[in-house]
Amino acid sequence: MNVDLARWQFAITTVYHFLFVPVSIGMASYVALCQTLYWRTGKEAYDRMARFWGKLFLIVFALGVATGIVQEFQFGMNWSDYSRYVGDIFGAPLAIEGLAAFFLESTFLGLWIFGRDKLSPGLHVACIWMVAIGTALSAYFILAANSWMQHPVGYEINPMSGRAELTSIFDVLTNSTLLYAFPHTILGAFATAGMLVIAVSAWHLLRRRDVDVFGPSVKLAAPIVLVATIATSIVGHYQGMLLVEQQPMKMAAAEALFETAGPAPFSLFATGDWTPNPERTNVDIQVPDLLSFLATGKWDAEVRGINDLNAEYQAKYGPGQYAPIVGLTYWSFRAMIGAGTAMILLTALLLFRARRNMLVERRKLLWLMVPAALLPFIANSAGWIFTEVGRQPWAVQGLLKTADAVSPTVNATSVLITMAGFTLLYGVLAVIGFALFARTAAKGAPRPDEATPTSELTLAY
Incomplete structure (x- = not known):
């Protein structure tokens, strides 16, 4: 029970935190792009766009920082055996992130906020680009x-202590899993921020307010979202091919493929018994041979199934269940893909209308784009759930099981109390954060002659 509660607590706080991370990463670059366009063209609309979206970026950034701090503490509190086992490796990139990347973005963010009327325009633009670079480095x-948890590299097991110890930071920072996960995440962040820009802009365009600001905002964001979403899908495809090699159980669960097959079919819709590993499907609508091609690039390739992999792992690692929760892995994978596909279709249509200057007249499309802001959040959350749930029962793939990673001295009652407390706190924070974001967004863009008070810019910071 202690393991399940600790997993629930970490899942709740992580998914909540990751609602803000992609927005702050993508929005930093969007604000930098708007401000660069103003610096290069001198058009007031771009300045108003940079100031408006900049305020929203600061709100999201502050919420992301506040919720991210909790993640660090959980490693030492609920997962002390994990920290003891892999702290020598896991702590290295996190320390670099805190000491280098986060200081970089926070320092230049301060310069950007307070230096608007004190720095030269070019230097002020450089500051926001440094913030954007810092957010990307933090993510990396x-x-x-x-990625080391998914595919451990650059380590050795100390026979005396039984701990994993770092042998090559270069291997950790060039992990093949990381080289696919990073562009997948960054591109998804661009799509997330762009969809949020489109949704807020659509809300104002429906009211015909600040059309000269929100019309260009949509025209700038729509191609970013379209290109980023398509590119995310392409990177995700190759990332899936890598997972077939490194984490075959995760990909077998993603397709509800219980029996090894060659060629293997792609599952469109499947159901099974209500159990973590039903060992078979009751209904499975399939496309013949397609999974073999998607997984390996060959139409007749063999793809290993859950049951054979489970037996193989039992022989290698000892008795136990080595399949994740198949239903959750299967449907989170499809929720991610489905939300991404919907974003591609919607932004393609939106871009077509925007190019023909038909945005304001297409009210049904604008109304549709407002709730469509939820799509990237669904895709992001489902993607992380798939990534983490699909790795179970491992905390570190092939090295440390999740059941062996929890703190032995923290009882279930303590975890339950703190989980309830964090959930309540995050619920209150969600209400406050959403209200602040909505109120700021509803004000609309600042007037051309309106100065943005420093106090207003530092509200979230």
Whole structure:
């Protein structure tokens, strides 16, 4: 029970935190792009765009920092055996992130906020680009730590202590898993921020407010979302091919493939018994041979199934269940893909209308784009659930089981109380954060002659 509660607590706080991370990463670059366009063209609309979206970026950034701090503490509190076993490796990229990347983005963010009327325009633009670079670097080092859990490299097991110890930081920072996960995450962040820009802009365009600001905002964001989403799908495809080699159980669960097959079919819709590993499907609508091609690039390739892999792992690692929760892995994978596909279709249509200057007249499309802001959040959350649930029962793939990673001295009652407390706290924070974001977004863009008070810019910071 202690393991399940600790997993629930970490899942709740992580998924909540990751609602803000992609927005802050993508929005930093979007604000930098708007400000660069103003610096190069002198058009007031771009300045108003940079100031408006900049305020929203700061709100999201502050919420992301506040919720991210909790993640660090959980490693030492609920997962002390994990920290003891892999701290020498896992702590290295996290330390680099905190000491280098986060200081970089926070320092230049301060310069950007307070230096608007004190720095030269070019230097002020450079500051926000440094913030954007810093957010990307933060993501890289954090993903390096997570990628090591998925595919451990650059380590050796100390026979005296039984701990995993770092032998090559270069291997950790160039992990093949990381080299796919990073662009997948960054591209997804661009799509997330772009969809949020489109949704807020659509809300104002429906009211015909600040059309000269929100019309260009959509025209700038729509191609970013379209290209980023398509590119995310392409990177995700090759990432899936890598997972077939490194984590075959995860990909077998993603396709509800219980029996090894060659060629293997792609599952469109499947159901099974209500159990973590039903060992078979009751209904499975399939496309013949397609999974073999998607997984390996060959139409007749063999793809290993859950049951054979489970037996193989039992022989290698000892008795136990080595399949994840198949239903959750299967459907989170499809939720991610489905949300991404919907974003591609919607932004393609939106871009077509925007190019023809038909945005304001297409009210049904604008109304549709407002709730469509939820799509990237669904895709992001489902993607992380798939990534983490699909690795179970491993905390570190092939090295440390999740059941062996929890803190032995922290009882279930303590975890339950803190989980309830964090959930309540995050619920209150969600209400406050959403209200602040919505109120700021509803004000609309600042007037051309309106100065943005420093106090207003530092509200979230």
